[in-house]
Amino acid sequence: MKKRSVKKTKKIVEKYMFWWTRWLGLRWHNFSICYDNNWKEFDKKTDQRSGMRIYPDWRYMMFEIWVNLPPLRELSEETIEHMVVHECMHVFLNELRIEGSEQHNNHEERVATMLENAFLYVRDQVKEECAG
Numbered sequence: 001m002k003k004r005s006v007k008k009t010k011k012i013v014e015k016y017m018f019w020w021t022r023w024l025g026l027r028w029h030n031f032s033i034c035y036d037n038n039w040k041e042f043d044k045k046t047d048q049r050s051g052m053r054i055y056p057d058w059r060y061m062m063f064e065i066w067v068n069l070p071p072l073r074e075l076s077e078e079t080i081e082h083m084v085v086h087e088c089m090h091v092f093l094n095e096l097r098i099e100g101s102e103q104h105n106n107h108e109e110r111v112a113t114m115l116e117n118a119f120l121y122v123r124d125q126v127k128e129e130c131a132g
């Protein structure tokens, strides 16, 4: 896929962030979207998902989503939407983390992935049923 512009990539991220935070009921949270152009930890071969990271704090109902722009410029819009929904799932799951631990475990990762797929599946199904 051809690299899209940074401006267009940000627009896609924001479109899905605003749509999904609204319908997931996350607008009660205080959140910000932060962009990075040189995320050294990112490794496309081993962890494509690290193109986005979320830092939620359930105690104060707030989160920061960090977006690593270079790899996202080459990902499809559909993949970016999946990533946005996935990161939003961590907002709900954050409260289940062990007190004092910043890290989440593999169970949280799997549940976030399952919920991401479930929400997107339901959305697609509703779209299809409403259209037909």
Ligand SMILES: [Zn+2]
Binding pocket: 086, 087, 090, 109, 112
């Ligand atoms: Zn995750």
